[in-house]
Amino acid sequence: MERDDQRTGGLGAAHQPAAGTGRRYRPPANAAVALADGLVIRGQSCGAEIDGEGEVVFTTTMVGYQEVSTDPSFRGQLVCMTYPLIGNYGVDPEQDESRQPWIAGLIVRELCEEPSHFRMQGTLGDYLRRYNIPAIKGIDTRALTRHIRSVGDTRAVVVSNAGQRSDAELVSRARGAILPEERDVVGDVGDDQIREIAGAGPHVVIVDCGVKRNIVRSLTRRGARVTVVPCRTAYADIVALSPDGVVISPGPGDPANLDDGLDVVTNLMRDETPFFGICLGHQLLARSIGATTTKLKFGHRGANHPVQDMETGVVSITSQNHGFQVVDETLPSAGEWRVAFRNLNDGSVEGLVHRELPFMSVQFHPEAAPGPWDNDRLFDRFFAHIANSKSSPKPVPGATGAEPS
Secondary structure, eight states, X not given: OHHHHXXXXXXXXXXXXXXXXXXXXXXXXXXXXXXXXXXXXXXXXXXXXXXXXXXXXXXXXXXXXXXXXXXXXXXXXXXXXOXXXXXXXXXXGGGOSSSSOOOSEEEOSEEOSSOOOTTOOSOHHHHHHHTTOOEEESOOHHHHHHXXXXXXXXXXXXXTTOTTOOHHHHHHHHHTOOOGGGTTHHHHHSOXXXXXXXXXXXXXXXXXXXXXXXXHHHHHTTTOEEEEEETTXXXXXXXXXXXXXXXXXXXXXXXXXXXXXXXXXXXXXXXXXXXXXXXXXXXXXXXXXXXXXXXXXXXXXXXXXXXXXXXXXXXXXXXXXXXXEEOGXXXXXXXXXXXXXXXXXXXXXXXXXXXXXXXXXESSBTTOSSSOXXXXXXXXXXXXXXXXXXXXOOOOXXXXXXXXX
């Protein structure tokens, strides 16, 4: 009985059960989530009346559904919110982390139709429909999360008009879904235009692989002049901007697909330009020093991941959103680099730092949004690297080694 209830999302028949059965009324199921491994869960459509496909994943954030929806790192993913009530404070354009939502679909237990917040400008359901994002409610999201933890992040579909479609048909569609690493998701989310934000402090160039607005805010709050450049900007063009420091942003997909970024990181290190890699930027740094990356069975997504600073021993709670990790055993065994942070749940590498030069990276999101602000101080550390670098002589860019490409 439990398995049947899980497969139908606990929905059962479309009509009010007989008195005394102990079962509550459940409305008709007109939508479904189907996974490539054969699991089908039916519920009600609560977003755009279209179908979505991609990789089904879960995130453990209790709030921040709008920031999750607009985080470019979720491109091509159907996001299951583990917290049961979503949408209770509505939506506000100021909470968008990029120019549009990027999720392929949203899966919730209960969607609040009458939210309340003094800044809200609409409901989450209306917001998803406006941006043509499918969503499904009435799902036992915790049961689905446990299933994903068992089988791993996998191909799936959200079908808004499941109607009389058989489970077999839905599963067949799920098996044909395209995973984010099978397409150019970084190219999808990145901005092709160079953007400049004025400031009186150091000039920081952000390489946009899917940058979140709060990364930009975290820099401008500290007075930085910021220039955001497209992901595949040539290193020579970055040098021409005369940056005091460079940030490579988070982004979606498989870091092994971004060989273009390796050239930029390698040349930044050669020229000793202060560098801060965040999430995907961390993975590119690791690849540039000879390490490899691999896909996690189920990614780290949420705002409650404990991470330890390996130098101080301090444990902080972090916001995370990634499906790939740096393989610990492939990092340089000794010498210039050390692991700066580790995840206390699984021991995975959460950051790297050079022992002498101004290069640092983190796998988590110090800018939060959503999530705790415990690690906002890392931006201060990056600015300290910039200040120290400006007071010390540096190699002339391009003066040694290969010419910048």
